[in-house]
Amino acid sequence: MDRREIAALLAYIGRLDPRTIRTEKGEASDQIAQWHVLLADVPPATPYGWDARIAAHQHIRTSPYPILPADIARPWDSYRRERLARHTDPTPLADPNDQIAYTAELIGTRRAVATGSVQPREDRAITSGRGRIDPELKARLKEVGSCIPPAARAALRPFRPARAAREAAVAQGRPDALAVMCEWCQAPVGMPCRNRRIGPKDGTRRTTPRATPHSGRLDLATTQQAQEPQRLQQPTPA
Template sequence: MDRRETAALLAYISRLDPRTIRTDQGEARDQLAQWHELLGDVPMATPHGWDVRVAARQHIRTSPYQILPADVARPWESYRRDRLARHSDPTPSADPDDQRAWTAELAGRRRAVAAGTAQPSQARAITSGRDGTDPRLEAMLGKVGSCIPPAAGAALAPYRPARAARERAVAQGQPDALSVRCPWCKAQPGEPCRRRRIGPDDGVRATTPRATPHPGRLDLATAQQHQQTETPPQPALV
């Protein structure tokens, strides 16, 4: 607020609470200077829900104490915090390699949201199923076969041996052992089997991932694969 808006706010408050009226010209000038110093960064109103007169009226209506600048500043800070908490930074349109422009756009968007001149950007919901897949991405995955290029997958293979073994087995037509729950180490589907380290007291001290699944898990996946291939398809109900 500028000085004229601060003076208008004080005039509005004086109509609702005569205790704030200053009849002496010097006291009125000091009161205006004090309120403007403390509320200079608080806007009079914003396009999205903030009005300083509403905050002042709410205090006068609910509190028996004379209003102070802090009784207006506190609701404004709560308004800012609430808007920033609901804001999810959208991807800037600036070039990501231009760090200064990238961060400037992010900071400018946050300042606009906090100041009430822009609405918070909500995080988009994650869609599931094929309806939410971009057709261009489907075509690209159909050509490549994976979202990870083959050269990158080969470079990562030594660092994730369990996944590499799984991909080799699937490529060779063998059953996917990680598609079933391991009956030995209780690893869930999609998780690698784990090797238990037993202490001197026969208690499990730690577990480490195995590069290969337990034999019982592989047998279970093989049986499940045979069952799926031998089971004839059921006719559709009309």
């Protein structure tokens, strides 16, 4: 805010709280100069939600103490932080090899968001919680079958043998061993079984993932798969 905007803000505050009014010309000038030094980087208002008069009104309405420049600066800093926390940097149009231009564009975008000139750009996550998938995304995943393209999945198979074996089993209608916990190595659901290397004093020294599940885990998954149709056919209690 410039000195004229500071004077207008102080006049508005004086109407709400006469304790802030300075009647002497020298005192009024000093007050404007003080507030201008402390709030020079705070705008009077922005197109998206910030208004210094609202911050002043809120303080006067809720606090018994006379308003100070900090009571305007603190809400402004909170406004800036909240907007930047919701912002995801878009890819700059500048050439990424031109580091100066690329960085300048990023800084300019963030400054515009922080000062309220433009709205934050929010890139939402695929899901907003367990079981709450966006309907459009859900339909798209149902259409393509997976968020990983088939070519990429095939290229990853040599590096993910346990997952590849699991996908092959599910595709062929065989039980999914990773759908249950392994009672032998205690591998949780969704994680591959592990081999344990025992030390001289019977303590586990290290573990390594297995490409195939333990036989007991596969038997448990087979039993669970066989019981699933029976469970679904049971009548629901009234």
